[in-house]
Structure formats: C-alpha cells, structure tokens
Amino acid sequence: MHSCAPTPPNPTRRYRPELLGYTTDLPDQALTYRTGFGEFVALRSAAEARSGCEFDVRDFHEAILSAGTLPFPALRQRLDRVLRLPTSD
Secondary structure, eight states, rough: OOOOOOOOOOTTOOHHHHHHHHHTTOOHHHHHHHHHHHHHHHHHHHHHHHHHGGOOOOHHHHHHHOOOOOHHHHHHHHHHHHHOOOOOO
C-alpha cells in the first residue's frame, strides 16, 4: 500500500565533529545553515500541500537544482512558476 505521507528529515542524526566545528571555527555557519534548512523545508511543505499525493520529490529537487544559486525570494518565485506553489503572506 502506498502512502503519500512525507518522510520528514531526521534531525537526530548529528555528528559531534561537525557540531564542535560550528561552535568554535565558524559559529555563524550553523545559523546560516539552519535558516536555509528552514526555508527549504517550508518550500517543500508548500509543494507537498499543493500537489498532495502527486508530489514528486524528484521534480521538486530538479526545479531547485536547475535554478542554480538564487536568493530564497527568487527561488520561491521560480518554484511558484514551475511547481505552481501557493503564495506566501
């Protein structure tokens, strides 16, 4: 039986060396990473909500990766055009 429930990322898979590096070498990198992670999760959630069981993570990834490096507002606009995401408030 196929379920269309999304598979959430596993936040418990963390590695001590990476955490130590974030806290001592590049403390702002962890904040930047976490902010970007939250943005990607929000974009994927919007795409899943819009598409329901027809959501294809491969199409989502292709739409993001084929865009190259974009700021999040521009990426959201692109995904809105390509995947027809709902607009944010």
